[in-house]
Amino acid sequence: MAESQDSGYGRGKTGSEAEVPAPDLPYQPRDPATYRPQIGLIGCGGISEMHLRAYKNAGYEIAALCSRDRGRVEQRQREFYPEADTYLDYRDLLARDDIEVVDITPHPQERLPILEAAIDAGKHVLSQKPFVLDLDAGEALIARAERCGVQLAVNQNGRWAPHFSYMRHAVAVGLVGQVQSVEFAVHWDHNWIAGSAFDAVEDLILYDFGMHWFDMAAVLLGNETPQQ
Numbered sequence: 001m002a003e004s005q006d007s008g009y010g011r012g013k014t015g016s017e018a019e020v021p022a023p024d025l026p027y028q029p030r031d032p033a034t035y036r037p038q039i040g041l042i043g044c045g046g047i048s049e050m051h052l053r054a055y056k057n058a059g060y061e062i063a064a065l066c067s068r069d070r071g072r073v074e075q076r077q078r079e080f081y082p083e084a085d086t087y088l089d090y091r092d093l094l095a096r097d098d099i100e101v102v103d104i105t106p107h108p109q110e111r112l113p114i115l116e117a118a119i120d121a122g123k124h125v126l127s128q129k130p131f132v133l134d135l136d137a138g139e140a141l142i143a144r145a146e147r148c149g150v151q152l153a154v155n156q157n158g159r160w161a162p163h164f165s166y167m168r169h170a171v172a173v174g175l176v177g178q179v180q181s182v183e184f185a186v187h188w189d190h191n192w193i194a195g196s197a198f199d200a201v202e203d204l205i206l207y208d209f210g211m212h213w214f215d216m217a218a219v220l221l222g223n224e225t226p227q228q
Helices: 048-059 070-079 088-093 108-121 137-148 161-172 205-211 211-220
Strands: 039-042 060-064 085-087 101-104 124-127 152-154
Touching: 039 048, 039 088, 039 161, 048 070, 060 070, 060 088, 070 085, 070 124, 085 088, 085 161, 088 108, 137 152, 152 205, 161 211
Parallel strands: 039 060, 039 101, 060 085, 101 124, 124 152
Antiparallel strands: none
């Protein structure tokens, strides 16, 4: 006998209002209790707006901003940190002894020498993704950071998005058992990049945005070596 749509069978017209509480997991990253370094940001393009807004919302101070485009660096200064110093040459920012952490946001084609200089200057580094365009260059940067005794991180921020972070912790504590397969379906509107530097990038989803999903698949699968 067929069930009516209002009988509770399936979702019906309005769906179910029932909720299944998720097990409580400490999936949200903790903010450092006392560490408040002086931060410098290099590159004031589109993504820098997101970085600066996040720093401001979290209560971090940006001591210096740098861009070879004077208009952009001054715009970011006005928008977010009016007290920050501005520079047109990243080497001048890196020469400051008081800056401990440097956030480097330019595109990867221009980023490598800046990363090398920041590490050599003894700064802890956050690199925008994709990290490098060549695996050997990435390995060399890691070795360079180890020799200089600094932290080198890549902005794979998808790991800490609430839903991904919960999934990651659920796997880590054995809540869902051993993951055998991960499948993502990604739909992206390319209209918003028209006329930007991204417009000229071939295979953009795989090259840039797909980094987050590749990273999460690797994490959820335990970083095991693919068999095929």
